[in-house]
Amino acid sequence: MAEQKVSARYASSLLDSAIEKNQLDLVSNDIDFISSVLKQNPSLDRMLENPIVKPELKSSILEEIFKSKINSETMEFILFVVKKKREEILSSILEKFKELRDIKLGFVNVNVSVASEFSDSQKNELQNKLQNVLKKKVRMSYKVDEKILGGFIVQAGDTVFNASIKHQLDLLKKHFIEASPVTN
Amino acid sequence: MAEVRPDEISAILRRQLSGFENETDIYDVGTVLQVGDGIARVYGLSKVMASELVEFPNDVFGMVLNLEEDSVGCVLFGDSSLVKEGDIVKRTKRVTSLPVGEEMLGRVITPLGLPIDGKGPINTKQFLPIERKALGVIQRQPVKEPVQTGIAAIDAMIPIGRGQRELIIGDRQTGKTAVAIDAIINQKYTHSPEAKNLGIKPVYCVYVAIGQKSSTVAQVVAKLQEHGAMDYTTVISASASEPAPLQFIAPYSGATLGEYFRDNGRHALVIYDDLSKQAASYRELSLLLRRPPGREAYPGDVFYLHSRLLERASKLSEELGGGSLTALPIIETQQGDVSAYIPTNVISITDGQIYLESNLFNAGVRPAINVGISVSRVGGNAQIKAMKKVAGSLRTDLAQYRELEAFAKFGSDLDKSTLRTLAKGSRLVELLKQGQYAPVNIERQVISIFLGTNGYLDSIAVSDVKRFEKEVLEYFEVKHLDIFETIKKEKDLSPQTIEKIKKAAEEFLPTFRSNT
Numbered sequence: 109m110a111e112q113k114v115s116a117r118y119a120s121s122l123l124d125s126a127i128e129k130n131q132l133d134l135v136s137n138d139i140d141f142i143s144s145v146l147k148q149n150p151s152l153d154r155m156l157e158n159p160i161v162k163p164e165l166k167s168s169i170l171e172e173i174f175k176s177k178i179n180s181e182t183m184e185f186i187l188f189v190v191k192k193k194r195e196e197i198l199s200s201i202l203e204k205f206k207e208l209r210d211i212k213l214g215f216v217n218v219n220v221s222v223a224s225e226f227s228d229s230q231k232n233e234l235q236n237k238l239q240n241v242l243k244k245k246v247r248m249s250y251k252v253d254e255k256i257l258g259g260f261i262v263q264a265g266d267t268v269f270n271a272s273i274k275h276q277l278d279l280l281k282k283h284f285i286e287a288s289p290v291t292n
Numbered sequence: 293m294a295e296v297r298p299d300e301i302s303a304i305l306r307r308q309l310s311g312f313e314n315e316t317d318i319y320d321v322g323t324v325l326q327v328g329d330g331i332a333r334v335y336g337l338s339k340v341m342a343s344e345l346v347e348f349p350n351d352v353f354g355m356v357l358n359l360e361e362d363s364v365g366c367v368l369f370g371d372s373s374l375v376k377e378g379d380i381v382k383r384t385k386r387v388t389s390l391p392v393g394e395e396m397l398g399r400v401i402t403p404l405g406l407p408i409d410g411k412g413p414i415n416t417k418q419f420l421p422i423e424r425k426a427l428g429v430i431q432r433q434p435v436k437e438p439v440q441t442g443i444a445a446i447d448a449m450i451p452i453g454r455g456q457r458e459l460i461i462g463d464r465q466t467g468k469t470a471v472a473i474d475a476i477i478n479q480k481y482t483h484s485p486e487a488k489n490l491g492i493k494p495v496y497c498v499y500v501a502i503g504q505k506s507s508t509v510a511q512v513v514a515k516l517q518e519h520g521a522m523d524y525t526t527v528i529s530a531s532a533s534e535p536a537p538l539q540f541i542a543p544y545s546g547a548t549l550g551e552y553f554r555d556n557g558r559h560a561l562v563i564y565d566d567l568s569k570q571a572a573s574y575r576e577l578s579l580l581l582r583r584p585p586g587r588e589a590y591p592g593d594v595f596y597l598h599s600r601l602l603e604r605a606s607k608l609s610e611e612l613g614g615g616s617l618t619a620l621p622i623i624e625t626q627q628g629d630v631s632a633y634i635p636t637n638v639i640s641i642t643d644g645q646i647y648l649e650s651n652l653f654n655a656g657v658r659p660a661i662n663v664g665i666s667v668s669r670v671g672g673n674a675q676i677k678a679m680k681k682v683a684g685s686l687r688t689d690l691a692q693y694r695e696l697e698a699f700a701k702f703g704s705d706l707d708k709s710t711l712r713t714l715a716k717g718s719r720l721v722e723l724l725k726q727g728q729y730a731p732v733n734i735e736r737q738v739i740s741i742f743l744g745t746n747g748y749l750d751s752i753a754v755s756d757v758k759r760f761e762k763e764v765l766e767y768f769e770v771k772h773l774d775i776f777e778t779i780k781k782e783k784d785l786s787p788q789t790i791e792k793i794k795k796a797a798e799e800f801l802p803t804f805r806s807n808t
Contacts (some may be wrong), residue, residue, distance in 0.1 A: 112362050263321075266336045270317040279317070284308065 112204075115197050119204035124187065131181060136209055138182040142174065143202040157196040157278040166190050211254050216244045221253040221271070238262065295389045320383040324348070325363060327375045331580045334381050336365045345389075347382040350374040353404070354381075355388050355537065358581055367537035369404065383423050388423070390545045391416035392552035397496065397733045400513055400527045408529065409513075420552060426603035433609045438674040439495065439561060439618050442478030442731020443471060443659055445724040448683040448741055449690075450646055450666045453674030454495070454559050455607025459638055461623045461630065462648030466660050468622045471646065472499070472511060472563040472727050475620065477519045478731035479561060490780060493663040495618075496553045496564050497525040498562040500546035503539050503569030506531040516542055519729060536573035543570055550617045554606070557613030562605075566622040567598060568679035588633045595637050644668035658725060661685075664694055675785040678738045682807040685745040686720065693717020712750075714779045721747040722757040735779040736765055739793060742785075748797050756806050764800050772796045 118218035126135040146153050155161055155169065167190045174183060189198055210216065218238060220226075226234070231248065238246050242264055253261075323337030332354060340346065344356045346366055352374050358365030368375065391405040393416040400409040403422075407414050435453030450459045460468050479495040481487055487494070499516075501509045509529045514521045526549060530542040543564045550560035564570070571594055578591035586592050598621075605619035621642065623635050628649065630639065631761075639645055644667045653660035675683070692713050700714050701708065723744045726732065740761050742748060752760045766776060775796065780787050 266320045266322060266338045267318065268321050269316050269318050271504075275317060 110223065111197050111200060115204045116208075116210055118189060118194065118201045122201075122205055123208050126181070127212075129181065131179070131199075132209070134179045135182050138178040139202055139205050141178065142182075142186070143206070145173070146194065146199050146202070153199060156198055158197075163190055163193065163195070166195055166203040210247075212245050216242060216246050216264050218246045218248050218262060218264045220248060220250050220263075221256060221272075222250060223252070223254060223256050223258045223260070225252060226250065226260075234262075238264065309699060322346075322364065322381045324375060324377055324379045324381060327372055327377060327379075329580050330368050330372050330537060331373070331577070332366045332368060332375060332381075334366055334585060335362070337383060338380060340364055340383055341387060342677055343388055345384045345386050347384055348375045349379050355541070357577070366479050366778050367540075367577055367581075368535060369538055370535070372535075386419075387421045388541065389419045390548045390804070392418050392420050392549055396526045396549060397524055398522045398526070400509075400529055401547040402534075403528055403530050403538050405545070415669070418552070420548045422541055422548050423600075424548065424551065424604065426600065427606050427608070432606050433613055433614075435607045435616070435670050435674050436492075437616070437699055438671070438676060440478055440481070440731075440734050441471070441475040442733070443474055443661075444728060444732055444737045444740065445659060445661045445726075446471070447675075447734060447737055448648060448679060448724075449663050449687055450644065450661070450668040450670035451675040451679070452618065452620075452668060453607070453671045454618050455605060456644070456668070456670055456674075457602045457605045457619040457621065457642040458668060458671070459621050459642040459645035460648065460724055461625060461635060461639070461645050462660070463625055463650045466648035466650050466653050467658060467728070468624070468648055469512070471659055471661075472565060472620055472622060473515060474729065474731050475561065476516060476525055477521045477729060479524065480519065480521055481733065482559075483524055486524075490767075493559050494524065495559045495561050496550075497521070498528065498546045498549050498560060499525060500528045500530075500542050500562065500564050502530055502542050502564065502566060503532050503573065504529075504565065508532070515729065536576040538575040539570060540577055543567065543601050547601060547617070547619075550619075551604060554608060554615035554617040557615045557685070559616045559618070561606050561618045562617065564601075564621045566624050567638060567762065568624045571597065590633060594634070595641075598634075598638055599641050602638075620753075632650045636765075643670045652707055656725070657721060658728075661724075663690060663724075678732065678779050678782075679734065679741075682738055682741045682745060686741050689713075689716055689745055690720055693720070714801070715750060716744075716747070718754050719752070719757050720744050723749065723761060724752055724757065735776045738779055738785070739765065739768060739775070742790075743797055746794075748801065751801070752804070753806055760804055763804065764797065767800045767803075768796060771799075 122135065126132045156166060159230070167187050170186055170190065171183070174186065189195055189201065194201070220234070230252070235246055235248055246264070256272035256274045259271045260270040261272050300710070312462045320335040320339060324332050325335050326333040332348070337346065340356050340359070342356055342359055346354050348354055348368070348524060352368055354366040356364055356366050383770035390403070391414065393412050395416050399407055399411065399414060401407055401414070405414070435455040437454045439452045439454050440447055441452065446452065450458070459470055462468050473657045479497055499512065501512070506529070508525065509531060513522065513527055516525055528542055528546050528549070530539040535706050546562045546564060550562040553560040571590060574594065574597055575590050579585060579589065583591045589666060600618055602621060605617045606615055607616040613707045622639060623638050625635055626632065630636070646666045647662040648660045649662045650660070652662060672680070676688060692715070696710055696713055697717070706714070723740055743764065749757055749760065772792065774791050775789060779785070
């Protein structure tokens with residue numbers, strides 16, 4: 109819980125300074141890049157979380173990996189986080205940054221579970237519909253889940269649009285139980 | 293054996309299915325971060341309302357109590373072992389509410405309105421939120437009608453009006469519940485055709501059992517049934533085995549049901565048995581929700597917990613139908629300590645209190661009401677005139693008796709007038725003793741007290757007082773029924789009635805045989 113608060117603070121200050129300097133696109137690309145590197149190399153994340161490794165060593169490792177590939181502003185920020193001994197929550201700061209950036213730019217991440225793969229035209233149609241309903245730009249990510257039997261489940265933020273066959277059957281079951289005179 | 297044809301089944305299925313809509317279901321969700329001890333912390337649920345009902349898996353419901361920056365604190369109304377970390381929580385978009393209606397009468401329900409008496413579902417049409425704001429000044433009027441408890445000591449000296457909040461306070465085993473149950477049983481009269489003719493409106497009762505043994509609740513229900521009192525009573529039970537959140541909301545549910553009757557221009561009597569246990573379960577919740585503890589480890593808003601509940605008792609103005617909600621909260625003290633936190637709070641909120649004492653109880657004075665320190669701050673306006681006339685002298689006589697009682701214990705020589713006061717006092721105390729489940733009508737109370745305060749008992753031995761009362765009332769009933777009728781109708785003691793009573797009593801006195 110406390111970690112969430114701290115990472116929100118770091119992330120929002122990075123976002124604000126990027127906007128101030130008109131470098132939001134640059135910084136945001138860098139953050140996406142770093143976060144994908146961290147995800148692909150768990151050993152790097154483990155090293156950052158390890159308190160035995162000295163901060164100076166951590167900074168030099170990070171500098172060596174990223175220096176040539178990212179903007180100097182972003183590099184400075186990463187080193188600042190290490191200097192403040194918050195490197196173990198670096199990945200959570202990055203996630204929070206993405207979240208805050210999406211809110212700022214009016215993007216919303218939408219997770220769609222489908223019973224069988226959608227065709228491109230279906231995907232387009234769903235995306236357009238959702239953009240109309242949510243009045244926001246959407247970024248879709250699809251997942252195939254055979255357990256839902258048919259239809260799809262869309263989760264945008266906290267709101268769920270459930271149009272799966274599984275859910276319909278569950279509701280039907282409930283409806284029958286409630287309507288039957290033998291309950292209670 | 294009866295046959296069921298397949299086409300019949302499919303017809304029923306089709307009919308049931310026709311009402312079923314297959315639209316996209318839209319709902320808000322969150323995920324459980326942490327669960328335990330009847331509390332769940334939920335991430336998400338971003339638009340949830342305070343005290344909204346939320347649905348966990350396995351049919352467990354919860355109520356939102358804490359709205360925090362990055363999580364929501366919920367209390368669970370079911371078994372917390374059925375909820376796991378990572379479970380999906382759904383909003384219901386409904387503030388915790390109770391189904392209300394006449395259908396609830398005669399039933400035993402949980403604080404969420406589910407029946408637990410095995411008499412089938414309750415088909416109510418209306419829902420009301422369990423937490424409602426109390427009415428303001430404009431909507432109210434002073435109490436003016438009495439609630440007759442059928443207990444002479446209360447109806448005479450600590451009268452309760454419709455819309456009043458009267459605390460019943462005492463140690464364990466002093467008969468607190470008995471007073472409340474007698475009051476419910478005595479409301480049976482208000483539902484009779486006779487009361488209707490006299491313009492007495494019926495009183496509907498709600499008995500809220502908080503943190504009691506299920507066996508005790510069953511006993512109470514059986515007693516009420518035996519006396520025909522369940523017809524106009526609802527019992528709300530959150531027994532000791534229920535989770536603390538249910539015990540915490542039980543009194544609010546009771547108040548909501550009472551308010552339903554009140555808002556329809558009718559009269560309701562709600563008994564909260566008892567609020568000390570409710571405060572304890574609220575303390576449990578608050579500590580688990582990490583709210584800071586204060587005195588006796590109760591949270592800071594424990595006063596508000598009871599004040600917002602009891603403030604809902606009210607007498608509505610005529611424009612709003614003139615209905616009323618009378619509250620009889622019960623508080624259990626530890627070893628007579630009324631200066632503990634919860635008792636002082638509730639004493640200061642209510643419009644008076646009835647003290648029950650264990651030493652009186654053990655001395656055989658039952659109901660064990662200490663009339664010296666029991667008060668009713670507003671009920672006097674509601675008392676019928678006849679009772680007011682006789683109760684005035686009863687109060688002073690008993691006060692004098694108590695003052696002299698201490699001296700009398702030294703056994704020193706006492707003058708004549710002192711002896712007379714003592715004799716009268718001891719007879720009056722005897723007169724106010726009363727059995728359990730035996731409420732007495734107001735007109736009988738008036739006559740007994742009239743005879744007691746006017747010296748008709750002085751020649752009777754103390755041990756004979758109860759028998760004398762019984763026989764004299766029987767005599768009145770047989771020979772002078774008109775006196776009862778006049779008191780009922782006029783609600784007053786006119787000089788003519790007083791003359792009649794005196795005459796009848798003088799007729800009866802010589803015929804009374806003492807036991808000795």
